[in-house]
Amino acid sequence: MQNKAFTFKLSDEGYYELLKNMPYFRKVYFFGNIGLGVITTVLFLYWNHEFQESASTPSPVMFAFISQVMFPALLAFGLSLVVHLVLYFYFRFRIHASLKKSARRLKEKYQPANGEEYKIVFDQDQNAFLLGNRQHGIGQNLKVVSTSRHLLFYDGDGKSQEKFYIPKDGGKEHQEDVACISVYLEKSSAVQYKEKEKDW
Structure with a gap:
């Protein structure tokens, strides 16, 4: 699989769902x-x-x-x-x-200057997601929750675990990349992948 780049606008709704499905919460x-x-x-x-x-x-x-x-x-x-x-x-x-x-605070914290789009890159060689200066490698600590609207990522344990999300909505290429990375993560034995059907 080639490297994948996900570019999107951060949203309150995305971070809200990210926090709501956090394992600790x-x-x-x-x-x-x-x-x-x-x-x-x-x-x-x-x-x-x-x-x-x-x-x-x-x-x-x-x-x-x-x-x-x-x-x-x-x-x-x-x-x-x-x-x-x-x-x-x-x-x-x-x-x-x-x-x-x-969720609003998190969006403001990670929102790029001048309202630019946020970028997440999956680097195949490093087997990791790159988010600016942050890097999240695929390993036993990485938990992924797939909802109808987002891929939610949790790295680590407890309340202070690192977290980010990728929306499923977007252009055709974005949706294809999301589907591709979802299949890759689901098949990976190093990732705790969960498909979430119902909301609460």
């Missing part, structure tokens, strides 16, 4: 959802107990079961569900806003 998001589930469960158990205590009045067996068990449980479940949804959408909004802000 995905782990944080996953454990955040677990924490939210635990909070909801604790609230349900607490409210269910409180409502059953307040509803414990002498009554026929059937009505006692409905009034002292089923109704408090449904009420506790309903309240817990409302709290869960409110917290879930609140945190999603906060995460979305934070990622948007970070």
Whole structure:
């Protein structure tokens, strides 16, 4: 395969998707959802107990079961569900806003002067991607996520890992080069390549 050059305009959307699919962030998001589930469960158990205590009045067996068990449980479940949804959408909004802000900062950081197009070169001899003064060799630390709109690259581990992206949209030659490099990376045993079908 010959050397490939990818020239494109940097975008907030590209960096947003790059940050959103970052392995470190995905782990944080996953454990955040677990924490939210635990909070909801604790609230349900607490409210269910409180409502059953307040509803414990002498009554026929059937009505006692409905009034002292089923109704408090449904009420506790309903309240817990409302709290869960409110917290879930609140945190999603906060995460979305934070990622948007970070994406804008990254774009401003790497945006060439005078609004020129950004250039990434894949050097076959060095087996590496060249981004100005930065170089990312193909190795075990390189993770690639392919989405419907971008190829996302993550080099290293943790929050501080290096990252960049290549958009799939562009001219015919650009799209052919993206398809070519995608096949090359997917077949490479030195790269952790993942095709992402669904967004979250």
